[in-house]
Amino acid sequence: MKDLMTPDLSAQVGALRLANPIMPASGTFSEDLSDVFDLDILGAHVLKTIMHGKRDGNPTPRVCDLQGGMLNAIGIPSKGIEDFRERMLPYWARYGAPLVVSISAHSVDEFARLCAEVSLPGVAAIEANISCPNIEANGKAFAMRPETTHDVVTRLRAETDLPLWAKLTPNTGEPVEVALAAEAAGADALVVANTALGMSIDITTRRPKLGNVMGGMSGPAIKPIALRMTYQTAQACSIPVIGCGGIATLDDVLEFLIAGAAAVQVGTATFQSPTVMARLVAELSGWMQAQGVTALSQIIGTVEAPAEGLHE
Amino acid sequence: MKDLMTPDLSAQVGALRLANPIMPASGTFSEDLSDVFDLDILGAHVLKTIMHGKRDGNPTPRVCDLQGGMLNAIGIPSKGIEDFRERMLPYWARYGAPLVVSISAHSVDEFARLCAEVSLPGVAAIEANISCPNIEANGKAFAMRPETTHDVVTRLRAETDLPLWAKLTPNTGEPVEVALAAEAAGADALVVANTALGMSIDITTRRPKLGNVMGGMSGPAIKPIALRMTYQTAQACSIPVIGCGGIATLDDVLEFLIAGAAAVQVGTATFQSPTVMARLVAELSGWMQAQGVTALSQIIGTVEAPAEGLHE
Amino acid sequence: MSLSPTILSVPAPEGLSARCLEASAVVVSNTPVNGEYRLLVLDAPREALNCQPGQFFQLLCPAPEGEHPFLRRPMSIYGYDAEAGRLQFLYKVAGAGTRGLATLRAGDSLNVLGPLGQGFSMPEDWQNLMLVARGVGLATLAPLAREAQARGRRLTAICSARRPELAMSVELFRDYGAEVIVVHDEDGSSTPEALRPLIEARIAKGEVDAFYTCGSSRLLRLLQDLGRTHGIPGEIAMEQQMACGLGMCQACVRPFRVGERVIQRRVCREGPVFPIAEAM
Amino acid sequence: MSLSPTILSVPAPEGLSARCLEASAVVVSNTPVNGEYRLLVLDAPREALNCQPGQFFQLLCPAPEGEHPFLRRPMSIYGYDAEAGRLQFLYKVAGAGTRGLATLRAGDSLNVLGPLGQGFSMPEDWQNLMLVARGVGLATLAPLAREAQARGRRLTAICSARRPELAMSVELFRDYGAEVIVVHDEDGSSTPEALRPLIEARIAKGEVDAFYTCGSSRLLRLLQDLGRTHGIPGEIAMEQQMACGLGMCQACVRPFRVGERVIQRRVCREGPVFPIAEAM
Numbered sequence A, B: 001m002k003d004l005m006t007p008d009l010s011a012q013v014g015a016l017r018l019a020n021p022i023m024p025a026s027g028t029f030s031e032d033l034s035d036v037f038d039l040d041i042l043g044a045h046v047l048k049t050i051m052h053g054k055r056d057g058n059p060t061p062r063v064c065d066l067q068g069g070m071l072n073a074i075g076i077p078s079k080g081i082e083d084f085r086e087r088m089l090p091y092w093a094r095y096g097a098p099l100v101v102s103i104s105a106h107s108v109d110e111f112a113r114l115c116a117e118v119s120l121p122g123v124a125a126i127e128a129n130i131s132c133p134n135i136e137a138n139g140k141a142f143a144m145r146p147e148t149t150h151d152v153v154t155r156l157r158a159e160t161d162l163p164l165w166a167k168l169t170p171n172t173g174e175p176v177e178v179a180l181a182a183e184a185a186g187a188d189a190l191v192v193a194n195t196a197l198g199m200s201i202d203i204t205t206r207r208p209k210l211g212n213v214m215g216g217m218s219g220p221a222i223k224p225i226a227l228r229m230t231y232q233t234a235q236a237c238s239i240p241v242i243g244c245g246g247i248a249t250l251d252d253v254l255e256f257l258i259a260g261a262a263a264v265q266v267g268t269a270t271f272q273s274p275t276v277m278a279r280l281v282a283e284l285s286g287w288m289q290a291q292g293v294t295a296l297s298q299i300i301g302t303v304e305a306p307a308e309g310l311h312e
Numbered sequence C, D: 001m002s003l004s005p006t007i008l009s010v011p012a013p014e015g016l017s018a019r020c021l022e023a024s025a026v027v028v029s030n031t032p033v034n035g036e037y038r039l040l041v042l043d044a045p046r047e048a049l050n051c052q053p054g055q056f057f058q059l060l061c062p063a064p065e066g067e068h069p070f071l072r073r074p075m076s077i078y079g080y081d082a083e084a085g086r087l088q089f090l091y092k093v094a095g096a097g098t099r100g101l102a103t104l105r106a107g108d109s110l111n112v113l114g115p116l117g118q119g120f121s122m123p124e125d126w127q128n129l130m131l132v133a134r135g136v137g138l139a140t141l142a143p144l145a146r147e148a149q150a151r152g153r154r155l156t157a158i159c160s161a162r163r164p165e166l167a168m169s170v171e172l173f174r175d176y177g178a179e180v181i182v183v184h185d186e187d188g189s190s191t192p193e194a195l196r197p198l199i200e201a202r203i204a205k206g207e208v209d210a211f212y213t214c215g216s217s218r219l220l221r222l223l224q225d226l227g228r229t230h231g232i233p234g235e236i237a238m239e240q241q242m243a244c245g246l247g248m249c250q251a252c253v254r255p256f257r258v259g260e261r262v263i264q265r266r267v268c269r270e271g272p273v274f275p276i277a278e279a280m
Ligand SMILES: Cc1cc2nc3c(=O)[nH]c(=O)nc-3n(C[C@H](O)[C@H](O)[C@H](O)COP(=O)(O)OP(=O)(O)OC[C@H]3O[C@@H](n4cnc5c(N)ncnc54)[C@H](O)[C@@H]3O)c2cc1C
Pocket: A065, C056, C069, C073, C074, C075, C076, C077, C089, C090, C091, C092, C093, C094, C095, C096, C097, C098, C099, C136, C139, C140, C238, C239, C240, C241, C242, C267, C272
């Protein structure tokens, strides 16, 4: 009775077992989504990146529309570490899904200090946003080079016993080297990837459409780039890769799993359809059941070699 | 009678004056397009990259569809330098528009030799494709690092007196450093940019949709990335920048000119609409006339600072 | 011209909005109301219609020919009727998204998300209401008129426009028992200088307990000034570029002055209705 | 079932195709013809209708709900009539692009590019023609039937299908005077082993000067073998993933054996019709 069996959707990300492989991407999710569906159906809860002090974030306009996606230059508005400890952590304790805390900083020291400070009971994993293109001038970030990646991940590793995820950037010519550097420095998983640096100009006013001039591109338009990096890093590394970038449909989820992702994050798609993650969990289950696929291991990393030529 | 004046569409790219700023992107254009419109209305003719020897190019499938664009891994099928000299050069001599010859190679020596060999009467400029992501394993290319860019452009510069354009890649974390390296090494202009490395998987067969596994993403989906690089490089360099990536409409052309491009190349849009370049020339002229803009200099690089906040 | 927003007969609950719904609605009609605005009437699931005046929906606009709007577009609720399952928006065609909305024909479906945000409040001691607005701001305030009538409040509506015939919702406000004053640019009656004595005369007669406004920063500044001078509270509905509309992305922040401090608030979540005194 | 492709009364010029046109056509009808195929009839500008059998168009397919086909999709010309301004395609719904085509309704417009490629040739010494095809390949060959009749050639059409009732264009071939032989999988008559003696008997009677085929690599190999053995030339229409359709991008190459060498040719430009002997 293969096709009547309930498939096992659980996803293994290093030591962490998730009920299913669908989780939100940092910055596109908050408690506010509980207005729309029960957040406990998600594989994990990934919070907006926090930084140590209080920060306003970037000037408005902070987002703009693109064909097949959007640009954002939100920056990292942050209420600081106290707000996290006193308001957010207690709030998220009500859910069973593991809580992943995304952190960032301008310097390695600050990053390491924050990492130690958020390593608290109730936190299931730390996601190091070493790739946010808005933090430093001209969009440079730690994850653009293997050396800076190795430095920062080594320091973070020393500060926490929690699973440590490194979130990579597509804005590099060396994604594989960066991924290997993060792995060598002790990261438990890779999140692949953050936004691609882009720009848009309003031709009527001749002004950039973002207050910050440049910003991060997300949504379906970047999916082929994120998928390529997921494939490259999953081939090169032995730690799990969490795919992220443009995922909006069940086909997208399957595409990333087949490419080698152990789980996926859904960002911008939630803006188009706030119910999308709930739908994806149900659709994945339905698809596995229909296909007689009992576990994600039968999907993950099963990409085949290309067909030779195109002969009928 | 400002609005009845015929606007001057001519574009200056270093020493080269083009009748208008619209030209095709390498690899998306050939004599075959003369079936559709008179190719002499274009600002320049940019040929598919040639390499020295005869080559087959990549296995099929060589293209696939994306949301807002496509992937290609054509590779550089090439009939070699003799075919160029004996068949192509005489063919293109029939047109008045300047001929831009794109070249590439696997090594600096081979690149330099080819550059010398194509520096022939009838050639108006050489475009060095130092960024094609399909040539070397895993998509690495000269233009990913400033050092390799400086090396190869220096050698090419020594081999030719023709205007030398360096075509950059978006697959780098250091686009500005690479652009400055090309300028320092003597490039006369920059073409910004080539395709972004991407991938797509057919979830039914679990095979990559391209025979080459990975390929270059082009079309509207990459426009914000190419525009951002055009802006960055035009701000940083004093040589002209030719914008390229996802340009399909008059608004796109204006967006790149405003960002600082001296001219633009149109690639993938020609596949959707082979008449697009002819239309863009006419529409640009119409727009300039309607706006009372008499010369491109009133558009190029006129990007304003962002508005502060969003107050009515 | 009479635009008739239909409002829930039972007043909506005050305070935090209930859960919102992502739902598919069916277009009943989509017609131009004057050169600039169109009225979209939808048949929407009742569960999405537990609305308050001042709240908004995020509409997933269809793509018009050759354009590709991606994000949802926020639109104030112009009218709602949970019993009839009706939801109305009054919109101005501005860009790709609203051009897409304009292509909708009766029978088409439209994905809507809402109701979102915090609507207007109407505490018991706000008995004499004055509404001062301009342009599409009048549409955003339209549902307030019926609410005021339902609660037995007295409403004066100052409708500002470029030309008198462009003043929106005038008959609607009259239908719901409001006193309407039309001011316009052509005779100069719409300038803050002209409006100030007009409003101050009412204040002097004790006819203004609270202001509502939307759509003009000049009017906002006038009402802030009058509010400060005369101790009159009020609310404003504000706009900002949005992505999620739910409070998650922080795209839609605006600065507000709270005491000595300037703080950022999300228009989609803490707003779009804010105290006039705090708006900047 | 009778599908009636309408063909230019004056035979199209041989050799290189004329210039092609990017044009807007209007949908006349778009109807299912059996479980798998649909017939699209367009009202197209006459200048785009200087076609030859075997040529194709590149169609800019509209986006079906939730999908975004980007590149044009190549479709063989199923019928054309320059005088009436009619252009027909017979297509199978396979993916996003053809799903988009299936949404077209009468009156909608469709951007077409064509005619493209090199069509079939029919030299004077090819008097007795044999067409052997399967599936949608029969559609690609359909325009040949009328052309053959117009030129007074004798045509035998071997139509292969999974089941006899799925064999396409049978009545059409008969209408244009062809002798039709239906072979199918259910009785095993469609295997190369079964076809070989059938065709060899005709060859023995001198009834085959040339072959035309499309749509099956098994049939291709059979005809290559028979052609080699008996010195019979022929042509095949081939397919390949395309981007430009004009010869610019080199996406659509396939290998061909020319003498001892294997060379790459562009299906869109040198093809889609090639000598059977050279196909691989
Ligand atoms: C809470 C709220 C309620 C609104 N209610 C209404 C309403 O009832 N009727 C109505 O016609 N419009 C309303 N708007 C404005 C409406 O959302 C924008 O006009 C619309 O999003 C423009 O989309 P577009 O694609 O047509 O134009 P775009 O091409 O996206 O933009 C056209 C112009 O509108 C500006 N714009 C875009 N989005 C917004 C936004 N969210 N807020 C302010 N300006 C924007 C752009 O900067 C640009 O100048 C409301 C906005 C908000 C935030």
